[in-house]
Amino acid sequence: xxxxxxxxxxRRFQQRAQVETPDTVYWDRLAKPELLKEHNTIDYLDFSPxxxxxxxxxxxxxxxxxxxxxxxxxxxxxxxxxxxxxATFRQDGRLLAAGDEEGHVKLFxxxxxxxxxxxxxxxxxxxxxxxxxxxxxxxxxxxDRSVRLWDVAxxxxxxxxEDTHTDYIRAGAMHPQAGHMFVSxxxxxxxxxxxxxAEKAVQHTLDHGAPVESMLFLPNGSIFVSAGGSQVxxxxxxxxxRLLTMMSQHHKTVTCLRLGSDGKRLLSGxxxxxxxxxxxxxxxxxxxxxxxxxxxxxxVAGKDQAVVAGxxxxxxxxxxxxxxxxxxxxxxxxxERTRGHFKDLTRPTPHxxxxxxxxxxxxxxGLKTYDKQLRAFNHKRxxxxxxxxxRMANHPEVLxxxxxxxxxxxxxxxxxxxRRDATLxxxxxxxxxxxxxxxxxRPLMMAASTVLEVFERRLVAYSPKLMRALExxxxxxxxxxxxxxxxxxxxxxxxxxIGVSMDNGEVAHKPTYVETKTPxxxxxxxxxxxxxxxx
Numbered sequence: 001x002x003x004x005x006x007x008x009x010x011r012r013f014q015q016r017a018q019v020e021t022p023d024t025v026y027w028d029r030l031a032k033p034e035l036l037k038e039h040n041t042i043d044y045l046d047f048s049p050x051x052x053x054x055x056x057x058x059x060x061x062x063x064x065x066x067x068x069x070x071x072x073x074x075x076x077x078x079x080x081x082x083x084x085x086x087a088t089f090r091q092d093g094r095l096l097a098a099g100d101e102e103g104h105v106k107l108f109x110x111x112x113x114x115x116x117x118x119x120x121x122x123x124x125x126x127x128x129x130x131x132x133x134x135x136x137x138x139x140x141x142x143x144d145r146s147v148r149l150w151d152v153a154x155x156x157x158x159x160x161x162e163d164t165h166t167d168y169i170r171a172g173a174m175h176p177q178a179g180h181m182f183v184s185x186x187x188x189x190x191x192x193x194x195x196x197x198a199e200k201a202v203q204h205t206l207d208h209g210a211p212v213e214s215m216l217f218l219p220n221g222s223i224f225v226s227a228g229g230s231q232v233x234x235x236x237x238x239x240x241x242r243l244l245t246m247m248s249q250h251h252k253t254v255t256c257l258r259l260g261s262d263g264k265r266l267l268s269g270x271x272x273x274x275x276x277x278x279x280x281x282x283x284x285x286x287x288x289x290x291x292x293x294x295x296x297x298x299x300v301a302g303k304d305q306a307v308v309a310g311x312x313x314x315x316x317x318x319x320x321x322x323x324x325x326x327x328x329x330x331x332x333x334x335x336e337r338t339r340g341h342f343k344d345l346t347r348p349t350p351h352x353x354x355x356x357x358x359x360x361x362x363x364x365x366g367l368k369t370y371d372k373q374l375r376a377f378n379h380k381r382x383x384x385x386x387x388x389x390x391r392m393a394n395h396p397e398v399l400x401x402x403x404x405x406x407x408x409x410x411x412x413x414x415x416x417x418x419r420r421d422a423t424l425x426x427x428x429x430x431x432x433x434x435x436x437x438x439x440x441x442r443p444l445m446m447a448a449s450t451v452l453e454v455f456e457r458r459l460v461a462y463s464p465k466l467m468r469a470l471e472x473x474x475x476x477x478x479x480x481x482x483x484x485x486x487x488x489x490x491x492x493x494x495x496x497x498i499g500v501s502m503d504n505g506e507v508a509h510k511p512t513y514v515e516t517k518t519p520x521x522x523x524x525x526x527x528x529x530x531x532x533x534x535x
Contacts, residue, residue: 007371008405013397013439023286027277030289030307033317036071042310043127044086045299048110050093052302057316058087063098065110068306068318075113079106086128090135095152097138099126105140105150117155121148127170134179141169147184149196161201164192173215173224185212185226193241204241208233214256218280219263227254232268234283245283249276252294260300260307269295269309291317370402379406379415387426396434404443412450417457421466427451428469432476436483448473 040060048054053068063077063084077087080100087098095116096108103122106115124143131138137158138150147161147169165186175181180196191206210229217224222238232254234244252271260267265286266278275289275298289307297310306320367375373382386392386402406412416427428451435444451473455462462470 005371005375007367008374008398008401010395010397010401013400021286023277023279027287027289029322030319031322033291033319034071036066036316036318038314038316040314041312042297042314042316043084044088045297045308045310045316046088047299047301047308048089048093049091049302052305055299055301055308056087056089056096057310058084058098058297059310059314060084063087063096063108068301068308068320071318075110077108077113079108079115083125085126088128088130090131091133092135095131097129097131099129099140099142101125103142103144105129105138107138107152117150117152119148119150119155119157121157121160122146124168127168128172130172130174130182132174132179132182133177137179139172139174139182141172141184143168143170145169145186147172147194159196161192161194164202165190167211171212171215171226171228173217175221176217176219177221183215183217183224183226185215185228187211189228191215191226191235193237206235206241206243213254216257216259218259225257225266227257227268229253230270232257232266232278247276247278247283247285249285250274255294255296256298258298258300260304262303267298267300267307269298271295271312275307275309289319370398374402374405379409379411382406383415384423387423387430392426392430396430396440399430400434400440400443403447407443407446407450412447413454416451416454421463424451425465425469428473432472435476435480441480448477 036057038057038059042057042059044056044058046056048056048065054065054074055068056063056065061078061080061083063080064073065075065077066072067074077096077098080098082101085099085101087096089096089110094110096110097105098108099105099122103120103124103126105119105122105126107117107119108114109116119138119140122140122142122144126140126142128141129138131152132149136152138152140148140150142148145163145165145167147164148157149159150156151158161184164184165188167187169184169186171185173183182194184192184194185208186192189208189210189212191208191212192202193204193206194201195203206226208226208228208231210231212226212228214227215224222236223244224235224237226233226235230248230250230252232247232249234246236242236244247268250268250270250272254268254270256269258267258269259265260277264280266280266283267275268278269275271294273291273294275291275295276285277287277289278284279286289309291309291311293311293313293315295309296312299308300306301308304321306318308319309317311317370382370385373379373385382402383406386399391398403412406415416424427447431444431448431451434440435448455470
């Protein structure tokens with residue numbers, strides 16, 4: 001008798017694969033983040049040009065230089081009475097400048113931790129300091145709405161640009177080649193271009209449209225970028241500071257900008273917990289990095305060795321680039337061996353005589369353990385195998401596929417009956433964790449309903465641990481009901497807007513909505529049933 005058992009189809013629950021591009025392959029080589037914890041918001045991050053393994057972290061009253069490999073503090077520059085801001089290295093990595101809340105700018109020797117210069121003149125906090133391209137001068141941008149240019153050698157102010165902005169100046173950038181040109185961005189939404197050689201202080205004034213948080217020049221110096229609000233704007237310096245393009249990939253404030261891949265990629269971090277990576281030739285998003293909290297500062301090591309992000313809660317995330325040490329020819333040999341291993345051995349050679357050929361031979365030894373248990377109708381063992389801790393964490397679609405098959409067999413209730421509380425708690429927690437995912441929602445709603453039916457038949461008292469798990473399930477179901485209600489309200493509002501626009505002749509074709517009728521339980525029904533049961 002022919003056996004018609006078909007293994008579980010896991011692919012139907014797997015997420016759709018993203019289109020693989022060279023950029024996704026490249027940036028996916030960033031390792032899992034290693035975290036450092038500071039006591040306050042990470043104001044600024046910068047990598048040392050001379051020693052790419054060292055980066056400086058500006059946080060609260062401390063400026064600390066960390067080693068990228070050991071994650072230990074190499075130098076602690078704690079010469080601040082009040083909050084320090086924007087510590088940045090000079091192009092040769094030998095000097096480091098930082099502003100503070102008192103309006104001072106301090107210049108440090110990175111080899112000895114000594115204060116070499118103390119620049120006084122600002123009457124409000126100085127948030128950003130940058131060295132000019134010739135390394136001889138230092139620009140500071142303050143909350144007193146002034147920009148000052150300092151001579152590093154004699155500790156004197158060279159030029160002062162006052163009242164060029166009507167609000168705090170929190171962003172600036174120096175031209176990478178011409179030491180006499182730089183830009184400033186203020187919270188008044190204005191961008192000013194300066195040329196120290198000209199009699200007129202400000203050469204151009206541009207409108208970003210939102211408070212400017214960060215600015216930078218591209219390596220050739222002909223284009224500069226500004227970030228503020230939820231937009232990143234690109235300006236062409238050569239054609240009279242014309243707006244080239246505008247990118248609105250963030251849905252919250254963009255706080256920091258950095259260059260990567262030797263200036264071929266632009267990175268922007270924002271309060272939406274994302275870092276967007278753009279191709280500077282097309283200004284299109286090529287990759288996205290996600291972080292656990294709002295990103296307020298960022299730094300990229302040379303040759304993309306690491307991406308370091310500072311967050312609003314004091315976390316510093318370090319993601320180092322993984323170097324592929326396996327030669328490509330070994331991969332090719334391994335692939336050829338794999339292809340040779342799966343050759344069709346049932347096909348006869350030209351000199352071999354056979355009576356008949358067995359087609360579609362099923363290799364039962366290749367079945368997964370849960371498939372073997374399902375084939376033998378051992379439903380509890382199949383569920384136990386799918387509820388492996390590592391498999392539940394890395395491949396939740398396997399357990400959902402087993403649950404779906406047991407629902408079709410009407411055996412899920414039997415597989416959950418006479419179980420220990422720990423097993424039931426793990427099963428309930430899995431439902432609570434994944435019920436909000438669209439791909440899993442329908443089978444997990446049915447599984448929640450089955451859990452209720454199992455508990456309704458039990459006449460024994462439940463343990464406190466199990467009751468807490470049931471309360472978590474109740475909360476998860478109520479949250480799904482609330483979300484469904486909000487989405488239905490939104491759909492109704494959109495339908496009304498579409499109807500009005502159709503009456504005005506603005507829409508040529510009316511969108512059609514197809515409703516699928518199914519006897520299965522809806523999310524709201526399962527949640528209501530559960531709430532009544534718990535109460």
